[in-house]
Amino acid sequence: MEKPMSVTRMRRMKSEGTPIAVVTAYDYPSAGLAEEAGADVILVGDSLGNVVLGYDSTVPVTLDDMIHHTKAVTRAVSKSFVVTDMPFLTYHGSTDQTLRNAGRIMQEGLAKAVKMEGGEDILASAEACVKAGIPVMGHLGFTPQSVHQLGGYFIQGKTADQALKMLEDAKRLEQTGIFAIVLELVPEELARLISEQISIPTIGIGAGAGCDGQVLVFHDLLQYGPSFPKKFVKAYANIGDQIRNGLAQYVNEVKKRQFPGPAHSFPMEQEAVHELYGYKLKG
Numbered sequence: 001m002e003k004p005m006s007v008t009r010m011r012r013m014k015s016e017g018t019p020i021a022v023v024t025a026y027d028y029p030s031a032g033l034a035e036e037a038g039a040d041v042i043l044v045g046d047s048l049g050n051v052v053l054g055y056d057s058t059v060p061v062t063l064d065d066m067i068h069h070t071k072a073v074t075r076a077v078s079k080s081f082v083v084t085d086m087p088f089l090t091y092h093g094s095t096d097q098t099l100r101n102a103g104r105i106m107q108e109g110l111a112k113a114v115k116m117e118g119g120e121d122i123l124a125s126a127e128a129c130v131k132a133g134i135p136v137m138g139h140l141g142f143t144p145q146s147v148h149q150l151g152g153y154f155i156q157g158k159t160a161d162q163a164l165k166m167l168e169d170a171k172r173l174e175q176t177g178i179f180a181i182v183l184e185l186v187p188e189e190l191a192r193l194i195s196e197q198i199s200i201p202t203i204g205i206g207a208g209a210g211c212d213g214q215v216l217v218f219h220d221l222l223q224y225g226p227s228f229p230k231k232f233v234k235a236y237a238n239i240g241d242q243i244r245n246g247l248a249q250y251v252n253e254v255k256k257r258q259f260p261g262p263a264h265s266f267p268m269e270q271e272a273v274h275e276l277y278g279y280k281l282k283g
Contacts, residue, residue: 002079003079004078004079004080004081005040005041005079005080005081006081007081007113007135007179007180010040010041010081010179010180010201011179011199011200011201013040013201013212013213014199014200014201014212019212019213019214020040020041020201020203020212020213020214021038021039021040021041021213021214022039022040022041022042022043022203022213022214022215022216023037023039023041023042023043023215023216023217023218023221024042024043024044024045024047024215024216024217024218025042025043025044025073025218026044026045026048026051026052026069026072026073026218027052027069027072027073027076028072028073028075028076029076030218031072031073031074031076031077031080031082032076032077034077034080034218035076035077035078035079035080039080040080040081040213041080041081041082041083041203041213041215042073042077042080042081042082042083043082043083043084043085043115043215044066044069044070044073044082044083044084044085044109044111045085045115045217046058046061046065046066046085046087046088046144046145047085047144047217048061048065048066048069049061049065051217051219051225052069052219053065057144057147057148058085058087058088058144058145058147059088059145059147059148060088061087061088062087063086063087063090063101063104063105065087066084066085066086066087066105066109067084067104067105067108067109070082070084070105070108070109070110070111071108071109071110074109074110074111081112081113082110082111082112082113083111083112083113083114083115083137084105084109084111084113084114084115085114085115085117086101086102086105086114086115086116087145088145091116091122091125092121092122092125095124095125095128098125098128098129099128099129099132099134102114102129102132102134103132103134106134112135113134113135113136113137113179114129114134114135114136114137115136115137115138115139115182116136116137116138116139117138117139117143117144117145117146118138118139118140118143118146119140119165119166119168119169119170119172119173120169120172122138122173123172123173123176126138126173126176126177126178127176127177130176130177130178131177135178135179136176136177136178136179137178137179137180137181137182137203138170138173138178138180138181138182139181139182139184140156140166140169140170140173140181140182140183140184140186140194141156141157141166141182141183141184141185141186141207142154142155142156142184142185142186142206143184144184153185154185155185155186155187155206156184156185156186157186157187157190158187163187163190163193166186166190166194167190167193167194167197170194170197170198170202171197171198174198174199174200178200179200179201180200180201180202180203180213181194181198181200181201181202181203182202182203182204182205182215183195183202183203183204183205183207183211184204184205184206184207185205185206185207185232186204186206186207186208187207187208188207188208188209188210189208189210191204191207191208191210191211192208192210192211195210195211195212196210201213203215205232206230206231206232207232216233216234217233220233220235221233221234221235221236221237222235222236222237222238222239222240223235223237223238223239223240223241224239224240224243225240
């Protein structure tokens with residue numbers, strides 16, 4: 001029987017050149033399907049704010065939201081390594097607050113690790129969690145929780161100064177003891193350099209093929225639900241169209257009284273019908 005994924009095994013996968021497959025999923029059925037498909041890591045991303053809660057950013061997502069969805073995901077898996085995003089402003093206050101919030105994700109949600117966005121601004125929070133025994137995944141490049149400060153969804157690290165700063169942040173995060181870093185919307189050359197310069201795995205999304213692993217959102221890679229074109233996303237199926245077609249056919253058959261038919265109904269015994277109505281219905 002295959003052993004559950006671990007931070008030690010992920011580090012070994014990096015050293016062996018074995019890519020790490022990560023899927024962002026938010027509920028029981030999608031997490032179960034992702035694990036069945038062989039996903040090494042399932043990320044419960046705060047992108048659930050955009051994807052399943054209908055917000056225009058991740059900022060409104062609460063800690064209770066993340067714990068609720070993490071519970072659903074962890075009930076579905078036994079081998080994939082579950083990482084949960086710490087939402088907006090849950091790790092920028094005091095160390096006590098950060099540890100309390102991360103602890104809730106671990107104890108109530110049963111996640112195996114938490115993820116934090118940012119560079120030097122989160123070093124103290126990341127280190128405190130690691131020292132407390134909480135595995136931490138970092139996140140550099142485009143950081144969705146800072147979308148309003150960044151001014152939109154833009155590639156990060158395009159200039160030499162920005163690139164050097166991101167490389168330095170990656171090295172400093174590694175020194176805190178985190179086990180991996182997500183690189184989002186980063187030029188391929190920079191992502192490859194960072195991956196070569198640090199010993200922990202990098203997980204790319206819109207960061208090219210030079211990372212140690214890749215992550216895509218369940219709904220994006222399967223075109224499930226409202227989807228907006230993204231250059232870095234490859235669609236491996238289009239279940240959204242199948243779902244829309246199936247729902248439309250169901251509504252149409254209900255309107256035309258074609259559903260339910262005899263195959264979907266439960267007849268009574270004729271004697272019981274007679275007692276109920278006083279006569280036998282023709283069969």
